[in-house]
Amino acid sequence: MRRKIIAVIGGVEASEEHLKIAEEVGSLIAKRGAVLITGGMGGIMTSASKGACESDGLVIGILPTADKESANPYVHIPIVTGIGHARNFIIARTCDCAIAIDGKYGTLSEIAFCLMCDVPVIGIDTWKLEAPITHAKNAVDAVERAFAAIS
Numbered sequence: 001m002r003r004k005i006i007a008v009i010g011g012v013e014a015s016e017e018h019l020k021i022a023e024e025v026g027s028l029i030a031k032r033g034a035v036l037i038t039g040g041m042g043g044i045m046t047s048a049s050k051g052a053c054e055s056d057g058l059v060i061g062i063l064p065t066a067d068k069e070s071a072n073p074y075v076h077i078p079i080v081t082g083i084g085h086a087r088n089f090i091i092a093r094t095c096d097c098a099i100a101i102d103g104k105y106g107t108l109s110e111i112a113f114c115l116m117c118d119v120p121v122i123g124i125d126t127w128k129l130e131a132p133i134t135h136a137k138n139a140v141d142a143v144e145r146a147f148a149a150i151s
Helices: 016-031 044-054 084-094 105-116 139-150
Strands: 005-009 035-038 059-063 077-080 097-101 121-124 133-135
Touching: 005 016, 005 044, 005 084, 005 105, 005 139, 016 035, 016 044, 016 097, 016 121, 016 139, 035 044, 035 084, 044 059, 059 084, 084 105, 097 105, 097 139, 105 121, 121 139
Parallel strands: 005 035, 005 097, 035 059, 059 077, 097 121, 121 133
Antiparallel strands: none
């Protein structure tokens, strides 16, 4: 049986509160047996990757760069693309569900790509859109909603 793949999307710049939430989300994803996929870089991506890695989860990073070494230190499988923000579409097509934490326009593009691909999006303190984003109160609520959406 194929393992579920859950993306955590969010910006490089984030508050300490959002970084802590991302780390908890990553940990909870790993503890539930899903694979974590992120953009592989800093901020929210690093924190989610750290949480998953420290909970013995598998972390895939879809890198915007052409250099494996640009991945955050918690990425187990760096996928080098060299295509910048266009890699957001690869994340959306690969994941079964996405959890958006805070974020700016890059996160908005990932949300849009997910919605275009009929991938459920769970949001914590992220964009308020008329689109069908399920907003969550915290990390536990977000992961519960993510697994409910893909089961």
